[in-house]
Amino acid sequence: MLASRHMDDRIMELYYRDKTPVFDIAAGLIPGEIHSSHGQEACAVGTVSALTGDDWITATHRPHHTAVARGLEIKQILCEIMGKANGLSGGKGGHMHLYSAKHNFSSSGIIAEGMGPAAGMALACRMQGNPGVGVCFLGEAAVNQGAFHEVMNMAGVYKLPFVCVVEDNNWGVSVAKSASTAVARNSDRAAAYNALGLYVDTNDPEDIHAAMSKALRHTRSGSGPVILELKTYRLQGHMLGDPQHYVPDEEKAAFRDCTLDYRAKLEAEGVLTASEADELQARVKAEVDEAVEFAIASPLPDAENALSGNFVDEITGRANI
Amino acid sequence: MTSSRTLTMARAGREAVMWEMEQDPRVFMLGEDVYKFGGVFGTADGLGEMFGADRILDTPISETGFIGLATGAAIAGMRPIVELAFIDFIGVCYNAIVNLAAKHHYLSNGQVKVPMVLMLGSGGGYNNGGQHSQALHACLAHMPGMKVVAPSNAYDAKGFMHAAIRSDDFVVYIGHKKLSGVGFFGKPIPGTMSEIPSEPYTLPFGEAKVVREGIDATIVAISWTVHQALDAAEKLAHEGIDVEVIDPRTLVPLDRESILKSVAKTGHLIVADEDYQSYGFTAEVIASVAELDPTVLKSAPVRVANPDVTIPYSRPMEQHILPTSQRIQEAVRRVLSK
Numbered sequence: 001m002l003a004s005r006h007m008d009d010r011i012m013e014l015y016y017r018d019k020t021p022v023f024d025i026a027a028g029l030i031p032g033e034i035h036s037s038h039g040q041e042a043c044a045v046g047t048v049s050a051l052t053g054d055d056w057i058t059a060t061h062r063p064h065h066t067a068v069a070r071g072l073e074i075k076q077i078l079c080e081i082m083g084k085a086n087g088l089s090g091g092k093g094g095h096m097h098l099y100s101a102k103h104n105f106s107s108s109g110i111i112a113e114g115m116g117p118a119a120g121m122a123l124a125c126r127m128q129g130n131p132g133v134g135v136c137f138l139g140e141a142a143v144n145q146g147a148f149h150e151v152m153n154m155a156g157v158y159k160l161p162f163v164c165v166v167e168d169n170n171w172g173v174s175v176a177k178s179a180s181t182a183v184a185r186n187s188d189r190a191a192a193y194n195a196l197g198l199y200v201d202t203n204d205p206e207d208i209h210a211a212m213s214k215a216l217r218h219t220r221s222g223s224g225p226v227i228l229e230l231k232t233y234r235l236q237g238h239m240l241g242d243p244q245h246y247v248p249d250e251e252k253a254a255f256r257d258c259t260l261d262y263r264a265k266l267e268a269e270g271v272l273t274a275s276e277a278d279e280l281q282a283r284v285k286a287e288v289d290e291a292v293e294f295a296i297a298s299p300l301p302d303a304e305n306a307l308s309g310n311f312v313d314e315i316t317g318r319a320n321i
Numbered sequence: 322m323t324s325s326r327t328l329t330m331a332r333a334g335r336e337a338v339m340w341e342m343e344q345d346p347r348v349f350m351l352g353e354d355v356y357k358f359g360g361v362f363g364t365a366d367g368l369g370e371m372f373g374a375d376r377i378l379d380t381p382i383s384e385t386g387f388i389g390l391a392t393g394a395a396i397a398g399m400r401p402i403v404e405l406a407f408i409d410f411i412g413v414c415y416n417a418i419v420n421l422a423a424k425h426h427y428l429s430n431g432q433v434k435v436p437m438v439l440m441l442g443s444g445g446g447y448n449n450g451g452q453h454s455q456a457l458h459a460c461l462a463h464m465p466g467m468k469v470v471a472p473s474n475a476y477d478a479k480g481f482m483h484a485a486i487r488s489d490d491f492v493v494y495i496g497h498k499k500l501s502g503v504g505f506f507g508k509p510i511p512g513t514m515s516e517i518p519s520e521p522y523t524l525p526f527g528e529a530k531v532v533r534e535g536i537d538a539t540i541v542a543i544s545w546t547v548h549q550a551l552d553a554a555e556k557l558a559h560e561g562i563d564v565e566v567i568d569p570r571t572l573v574p575l576d577r578e579s580i581l582k583s584v585a586k587t588g589h590l591i592v593a594d595e596d597y598q599s600y601g602f603t604a605e606v607i608a609s610v611a612e613l614d615p616t617v618l619k620s621a622p623v624r625v626a627n628p629d630v631t632i633p634y635s636r637p638m639e640q641h642i643l644p645t646s647q648r649i650q651e652a653v654r655r656v657l658s659k
Contacts, residue, residue, distance in 0.1 A: 056397060089430035099429035106396070106433060110420050116389015117396060117421065124397035127349070127375070134393065147417075150386030157381065309427045310465050312434060312489040 001041040001205065002284040004068040005259050008036040008236075010292045011064075011081060015240050023241060029082055029296065034095055037065035039203075039235035042258035043167045044069035046200075046208025047135070047228070050216055054132035056104040056121035058114025060167075061096045063107035066137055072100045074288060078295035085301040092309060104132075112138055112145035115164070119151045119225075122160040133161040133219055140229070141172025143186045155225035156193035162225040163215045169234035174246045187229040195224055201231040203258045204265070232258070328517045329502020329509050331363040333475035334440075334494075337482035338364070338402060340521050342372055345400065348486060351378035351387055352404030352440075361406040362442045362496065363503040384414035388439070392422045395437040400486060408441040408457045408495065415460075422491045423466030435491045438482075443471070444497045444545050444595055446643055447506065451631040454639070456544070456595035459602055461493050462572040468526050469572040471495040473547035475502075476515035477570055480524030487523065497545045512548050527574035531583065535565035538589035538653050541580055541606050543569055546593040546625075552646035557653055564653060572602065577609040581617065584610050588619035591652045593644045598626035623652045 011034060018028020025031065037044070040062070048057070048069035059066040067077055072088065080087030081095045089099055096109035104121070108114055114136045122134030142148060143166060155162040166186050170177045183189060190197030196218050200211045208230055215226040233255045237244040244252070266272045272280070328336065342348045349372075350365055356379040359366035369377040380387040384405060391401035405411070411418060418439065425433045445454025462469045468490055472478045478496070485492040502509035532547060533554050542550035550566045557564055565583050569576055584590045590610060592603040603624035610618065625644040633639050 056393075058393075089428060089432070092430050093428045097428040099425075099432050101429070101432040104397075106425070106429065108421070110416060113389070113416065113421055116386055116391075116417060117393030119386075120390035120393025120395070120401075121397040122393075123390060124394040124399045127394075127399060128397075132397075147385050147389060150381070150383035151389065153381060154383060154386050154390060158378075309431055311426065311468070312431070 001045050001259050001262065002281055003074065003288055004037055004041045004044065004065040006285050006288040007068065007074055007078065008038050008064055010288060012036060012236065012240055031083075032094060034240045035062040035238065036236045036240060037062055039233040039255065039257060040167055040169060041065045042203050042205040042208060042262065043165070043230045043232050046205040047165050047212040049205075050209055050212040051133070051135065053104070054125065054130055056118060056125070056132060056134045057106075057137070058118040058135070059098070059105065059107035059137045060114065060139060060142070061107070061109045061111070062139070063096065063098050067098050067105060067107070070103050070105050072098065072103055072105060074291040075294050078291050079298050082295050082298070083300065084295060084298040086298050090305060091301045092305075112142040112147040114138070115147045115151035119155050119160055119162050122155070122162040123158065125161060131220065133163060133216060135163045135165060137165045137167065139172065140166055140168035140170065140177050140186060141175065141180055143189065144180060152189075152193040152195060152225065152227070156195055159222060159224045161219045163212070163219055164225065164227045165212075166227060166229040167232050168229055169232050171234055171238065171247065173238045185229060187227050190227045193225065196226045198226060198228045199231075200228070203230070203232045203256055203261070205258070205262060324519045325516045326519070327514050328475045330472065330475045330478040330496060330513050331366070331501040331503050333479035333515070333517050334482045334496065335364055335366060335368070336517070337479045337486065337521065339368060339371070341483065341486040342368070342376065347398065347400040348402065349376040349378065349399060350402045350404060351380055351391060353380055353382060353406060355379060355404050360404050362498055362501050364404055364440055364496070384410055385417045388414050388417035389421060391437050392417065392425070392435055395435045396425065396433050400436050402438045402440060402486065404440050406442050407453050408443040409452050409455050411441070411457060411460065418461070418467070419464045423464055426490070427466055434489050436489045437491050438485045439491070439493045441493065441495050442498045442501075443495045444499055445632050445639060446499050446545070448634055448636055448639060450634045454632040458495055458543075458572055459596050459600065462602070466491065467573065468492045469495065470526065470570065471497070471544040471572060472570060473497075473500065473544050473568050474513050474515050475517055477524060479517055480522050481570070483521050484523040484526065495544065499545055500548070510548050512551060524570075526571045527576050529567050529569040529576035529579040531565060531579070532568045533564070533566040535563040535587065537562050537587060538564045538591060538656060539567060539580070539583040539587045540564055540591045540593060540649060540653070541567045541569065542593040543572065543602060545595055546644050549644060549646045550593050550649055553649035553653065556646065556650055562653060562657060575605065575609070577613060580606060581610055581613050585614070585617040588617065589656050590618065590622040591649065591656060592622065592624050593649050594624070594626040595644055596627060597629050598624055599629050601626065620656050623656055625649050625652050
């Protein structure tokens, strides 16, 4: 949680640094949209910590916390976000398209697009006699996409080892869940797909871990798919630069920060002292800062690399440049 | 010992699927109506019984869902063959095709492979109306990240199916309904049937075939229009006009060099295509020749395609807008009389 948070803090700092006094989305070390994970880290840590290396993840357009929780190298994530040659995809993907084949991890910028692939990965695991599960992460607003319903239904029909994790931050860009979604809890929709529906409203990684473990036991046993919805908070808006003026003040005042809450809990339970927590936090920050420096110092890719990569065997017949 | 028989395109393609499924447990088929019905156009005929419901997987009518699912299965080490009966239906799953299956390899810088075949039934000419008669190959060939095959005869159908299934890339395999030889389309066009070796063989993507040699003009045609062009060539021969017919066979990659070579010989270019005319295959072929060497053209190239209208149901209207042999003949005469 802390690594993802500090990575996002540094990204935010660098992002805004290069975009003042005039905000130009294309300017600076980190251009383009950035959907930071501030506030949602507990969802990733709680769920991904229950997975094994056999399991597959498809993440969202807001993928940083999920990627860090899965153990992707922070240096490579940051290089990719800065469009550097030694990024995960050599700069071809960018912040919404983080891939690591060795971690069975991909993310995508189209809402609910990870549903089909994660279910297909689950199907492949079953066909191969492999215990792996497909896990698709979604925001709560993505549940209104056709792909969600099509794939949940298929996962129910085929009884796939599949978990759909819905991170409910209450906002689909500027539209509140209550204005876009006919049910209060998307986990209730599980009934429509003969799936198990679970809901966790604490944004606490231990509670989430327990629920995810239950989900995995259920789906690995052949009982069918699971929708696990997690109440969480989007602390930095849809994308960096979003002032969130559409969020009511009283809701903003009630936003919770899982990193602070969890630290307080661990201290209250006597698991960590305040100084141990400080020390841990400092160590994580130093590691992330080192990765940031590495990424800043890394070279940009050769522009010619843009012209290859459509196919496994590069082919002739492409249009001329 | 090598044996061979004459097969229709659907039977030839199916034979390749069957062989690959027998050899490779990673290969499986999914789509609408494949298990018991054998695919709307016979592509999976009998395979359900042969391989069982786990490898010939019927899906709900959820194209976005099952193309996404197949993409994931491919990424995770399987080799799915997806049957999407009508190419017209890409409208409901275009995102899954172009933003998902076609982009993962590039965006992951080659980390993620999508060895998947998407089978589509294309074309009209049998009065099935504007949403079941289109030839939308340009909508796919325009988008990077997929190889696009559109065979015109049974020999090519089998060879490209083997190649598509064995390819580590995402391949779109377009069969033409009227060429398939499936019973309800009447008697197969004789030129679509070929002597097919029983053994498996592959054909290379991006190599055009000269299906008829000639010296007076070049007709480039694909899929169903290859047979219209061959018919036109035969009729024109009676008038002493000797045309060359080129079948690129794959739209991506496109064998631009072979097309140029033919036009360099004949000096005249006619492109026939069942897809909509503007921004399509005809434009791509003509632009490629013009870019590579405009000096080979002794006359302005001519396109024979759908004149950018929705396909009408009624027979005289539909026949009027199809790129038929008649329209191709007229185009050739027009070019050569100038």
